Amino acid sequence: MKNQLVEVQERINPYIHRTPVLTSKLLNEIAGCELFFKCENFQRMGAFKMRGAVNAIMQLTDEQKQKGVVTHSSGNFAQALALAAKSLGIAAYVVMPSTAPTVKKNAVKGYGGIVVECAPTNEAREAYSNRLVAEKGLTFIHPSNDLNVILGQGTAAMELLEDYPDISCIYTPVGGGGLVAGTILAAENFSKKVKVVGAEPALVDDAYRSLVSNKIETHDNKPTIADGLKTQLGDVNFPIIKKGIDHIVLVEEDEIIEAMRLIWERMKIVIEPSSAVAFAGLLKEKGTLKNQKVGIILSGGNVDVQKLPF
Amino acid sequence: MKNQLVEVQERINPYIHRTPVLTSKLLNEIAGCELFFKCENFQRMGAFKMRGAVNAIMQLTDEQKQKGVVTHSSGNFAQALALAAKSLGIAAYVVMPSTAPTVKKNAVKGYGGIVVECAPTNEAREAYSNRLVAEKGLTFIHPSNDLNVILGQGTAAMELLEDYPDISCIYTPVGGGGLVAGTILAAENFSKKVKVVGAEPALVDDAYRSLVSNKIETHDNKPTIADGLKTQLGDVNFPIIKKGIDHIVLVEEDEIIEAMRLIWERMKIVIEPSSAVAFAGLLKEKGTLKNQKVGIILSGGNVDVQKLPF
Incomplete structure (x- = not known):
């Protein structure tokens, strides 16, 4: 799998951006740990996809x-x-x-x-x-339940781990499961110790419940602001997630909006609500992360600036 | 003056960020030239000040x-x-x-x-x-009409010219005149050919009129969205501007808002309306800039995300 991921990275490199990893002292202070934001909002077309x-x-x-x-x-x-x-x-x-x-x-x-x-x-x-x-x-080509898609998404975490090999944990949002599954494969193959944590809106908690019941659960399409995460786990990514994820943290709508506002105001970058879910999850668990180095995948920045939640 | 600017740069370096210069193929296509955005919105406290x-x-x-x-x-x-x-x-x-x-x-x-x-x-x-x-x-300490302040502001353009010595022109917003005066001093001392163009909201066009009348004019405080630019030229910066500026371009409110929206949506970064004034001025004159390399100083990112103009 390690060689396969390296091949994927070499294959797609000419067609994607190597996105920057940004840091913020102000957000480090708020979170009580050292944060490394992998900025897929700066990816071509505005997202890791x-x-x-x-x-x-x-x-x-x-x-x-x-x-x-x-x-x-x-x-x-x-x-x-x-x-x-x-x-x-x-x-x-x-x-x-x-x-x-x-x-x-x-x-x-x-x-x-x-x-x-x-x-x-x-x-x-x-x-x-x-x-x-x-x-x-x-x-x-399925948006998330396809091994080639999953491996492609994993290259974001590969780059993050190349730049910062000593982070102890990576937070990613969980929607259809492609990004989190790819991140798990990258973590397993390019790090000895990094944990992968998923963050999911409480309103569409199908992945969280799937881990509990050990089978793929569905959600009833409640209107979360993180609309990019209203997709469904599949039979290709679920086994990878089940085996490799540390845990999934659920976040409420107001927590997503507050995390999004913090990143906009403090980091001066535009992210979409789905991206804020990972940071919201991290803030919820910050007591467990004291002084650690933590990666966060900011998944995308495609947001209608005329319809903001704040 | 060249040595003085180098001393200023060395003096302040430990206390400021060297901000990144971002590029955008999409915005290059729109502008018909190659753009280099000096991102002072990522500066400490969110602005070049x-x-x-x-x-x-x-x-x-x-x-x-x-x-x-x-x-x-x-x-x-x-x-x-x-x-x-x-x-x-x-x-x-x-x-x-x-x-x-x-x-x-x-x-x-x-x-x-x-x-x-x-x-x-x-x-x-x-x-x-x-x-x-x-x-x-x-x-x-005056916010803009003070030579030490002006020299400090000039270091943004110094960094830009260090990174991209072959740009032919730098656009900056014009308010109190500190940034544009500092940019002129940097351009005169660290480049052979770069022109400095100021951009000013048409609603507060005192600098534009001052260049025409050859004396410091006032404005009547009309409510521009670029509220950071509602400050007044002074007797320290005006002579520098008068001597060194190529010209000032005036922009309307809707042009400022459109330029701001383009940068938010395409570059995924948060800038304040005053920052968008320089890009709006550039877009207005893009016919004269074909295929050139052009610098733009994005002056700051302190904006109330609950009160956006779009």
Whole structure:
């Protein structure tokens, strides 16, 4: 697995940014530990999803590349697949619910993706994706439940551990599970001791409950501000998470908003609410982290600045 | 002057951040030239003002240091003087209008400054400052019309020119004139060819009109969103500006807001409206900058995220 991750990193490097790791004395004081923020909000298209999308596409056969790819997403993976496909010269179709905000559809189109609208149900988007696979011979790429995507996402933590090998713990947000699973694989292979902690909104706590029940649980789609995390664990990433995660911490909506505000005001960077979930989880547990060096993956910065929660 | 600037830089270095220079392919495409953003929004206390405040305090005699300093400001210089004084172990008094937002008063207090409230008029704040100088033996430090302050502010452009010696032009916002005057001195001494362009809100165009009339003009305090720029040119910085500036470009309020939104959304960083004025000016003149390398000083990031213009 270690060699495989190194290959992934070398493969995707020309198509992604090596994002900076930022620090803040003010936030260190608030948290009581030394923080290292891996800034995937500065990644191409504004989120870590670019890493997995590039890796998954690059692993296709020439014949698959010629026909193109399809995914269903109304979030960052939609934009990531579109931009990755454009960078690699292939076609990308994105199935989006007709109710998705125009700004999201336009972002995908802006990166050269082909938006296909469907009714806003899980059944409809799967039916549409399947039809495109059957009719056009496209390859379906899942936003998080795909080993090539997971390995791509893991390169963010690989870079963080290369820069700061002595951190003891990495906090990541948990949504569909791709980022946290990739982070676990990176931690297992490029560090002797680093723990991976997931942070999840209490309103969509399916991953937390899945760890308790030892099977994949669903959530009932409550409206969390961290809308990027309203995705579902899958059978590829759940076993990795179950085996390798230290624990998942749940955070409330007001804690997410406060963590987001702190990062905006103190670090002067724009992050999306889903990114703030990891920092909110860390703040909740700061008593256990005293004087440690802790990594945090700021997953993305795509936020509608006209609709902020504060 | 060149040696003097080098001494200033060496003197203040332990107390300030060397801020990063960020680039953005997306914004390069929009502007049609290659942009280098000097990110003083990441400076200590969130703005370039820290540089001048530290330099001015460090130039005081031991006796002056023992008695302390005073300024009048309700903006970034108030916080800068408080934090600089705290870092150097001396007392700082800040005369602020009683009408200043509580958040600004608290920010100064948070950095250890002593806030003295006065009636919200120019006469009152000068009377109060003078009284503190007389009664307590404090040294008054002007936010922008002071050569030590101006030289300190010039170190931002010095760093930018060290990192990117081949830029042809630097855009800075123009308020009280300290930053633009310091930038001119840096450009004259550390570059053979770089032009300095000032950008000013059309609503407070006193510097623009001063260049035309060849004497210091006043403005009538119209409510621009770039409230950090509602300060007045002085007799120390105006001669430097008059002699060394290429020109001043005026920008409208909607242009400032659009430039600010572009930087937030595309670069994922938090800047205050006054910072966006320089980029707005550049966008207005982009036809004249084709394919050039252009520096922009993003002056600060202290913005109330609960009161955004978009």
